[in-house]
Amino acid sequence: KAGVTQTPRYLIKTRGQQVTLSCSPISGHRSVSWYQQTPGQGLQFLFEYFSETQRNKGNFPGRFSGRQFSNSRSEMNVSTLELGDSALYLCASSFRGRGDYEQYFGPGTRLTVT
Amino acid sequence: KNEVEQSPQNLTAQEGEFITINCSYSVGISALHWLQQHPGGGIVSLFMLSSGKKKHGRLIATINIQEKHSSLHITASHPRDSAVYICAPTGNQFYFGTGTSLTVIP
Numbered sequence: 001k002a003g004v005t006q007t008p009r010y011l012i013k014t015r016g017q018q019v020t021l022s023c024s025p026i027s028g029h030r031s032v033s034w035y036q037q038t039p040g041q042g043l044q045f046l047f048e049y050f051s052e053t054q055r056n057k058g059n060f061p062g063r064f065s066g067r068q069f070s071n072s073r074s075e076m077n078v079s080t081l082e083l084g085d086s087a088l089y090l091c092a093s094s095f096r097g098r099g100d101y102e103q104y105f106g107p108g109t110r111l112t113v114t
Numbered sequence: 115k116n117e118v119e120q121s122p123q124n125l126t127a128q129e130g131e132f133i134t135i136n137c138s139y140s141v142g143i144s145a146l147h148w149l150q151q152h153p154g155g156g157i158v159s160l161f162m163l164s165s166g167k168k169k170h171g172r173l174i175a176t177i178n179i180q181e182k183h184s185s186l187h188i189t190a191s192h193p194r195d196s197a198v199y200i201c202a203p204t205g206n207q208f209y210f211g212t213g214t215s216l217t218v219i220p
Contacts, residue, residue: 033208037155043200043210056207088155103147105157 002027004093004106012112018079021109025072025093031055032074033103034066037088046089049074050096078111086113117141120201120211127218133188135214137201140182147202148175148186151213157200160186191218 005024013019025032034046045058049068066076072093078085088110092103119138127133137146145164151157161168161175163184168175172192177184184203188195196218201211 035208042212043202043208045208045210048207058207090155090157092157102162103159105149105159108155110155 004091004104006089006091006106006109008109009107010110010112012114013081014114015081015083017081018077019081019111020075020077021089021091021111023074023076023091023093023106025074025091026104029093029095029104030072031094031096031101032068032072033092033094034074034076035090035092036060037090037108038084038086043090046076081113083113085111087111117209118201118203118211120214122214123212125214125216127191127216129192129218129220131191131218133191133195133216135186135199135201135216137184137186137203137211138182139184139201139203139209141203141205141209143179143203143205145204146177146184147204147208148184149200149202151198151200153197160199188216191216193218193220 007022031050033048037043048056052068063079068074088108090108092105094101094103121136148161149157150160163177172189174187198213198215200213202208
């Protein structure tokens with residue numbers, strides 16, 4: 001089985017621009033969660049999607065949004081980029097989601113905002 | 115914030131030593147995950163547990179739900195165990211500890 005894939009792996013954007021990141025889960029997994037990792041804040045939960053519906057959301061501003069397609073692939077979008085959005089963005093997939101199912105992480109997208 | 119307290123933050127051990135990493139949390143959870151992150155960023159889920167104890171090779175994870183505490187033990191540590199270990203108690207969302215950076219010296 002192929003693992004979780006994320007594209008692009010690296011991205012450089014300018015303040016004020018917007019960015020879309022993509023995550024393809026493991027085949028058969030219906031839940032995709034997104035996380036932001038920075039040296040200062042560590043790992044933080046962004047949101048979780050299950051069967052095309054956002055099920056949970058972390059404490060991030062509305063500039064951060066996401067969606068999930070019928071094939072379970074997910075995208076997250078960050079609008080009006082700020083320098084502080086520079087981070088490693090990770091997605092993880094699981095069969096059912098919530099906390100009580102194994103999560104499989106992708107390699108991440110490293111976003112640099114200049 | 116500080117829903118999750120993880121200790122120690124940094125740990126250096128000699129190859130072969132027994133290692134313990136602790137995690138205390140204040141939130142209600144359905145399960146707790148232990149994650150391993152190597153330099154380069156990739157994260158691997160080591161354990162998911164909701165009670166008792168689990169063992170995978172040289173790694174053992176325990177959780178006490180009543181005391182809201184979990185431990186990760188590594189027996190006979192090896193340089194390839196060098197990584198950051200993160201506990202992630204989970205209810206409706208994931209909470210994360212700040213991580214323990216482990217270096218195992220040959």
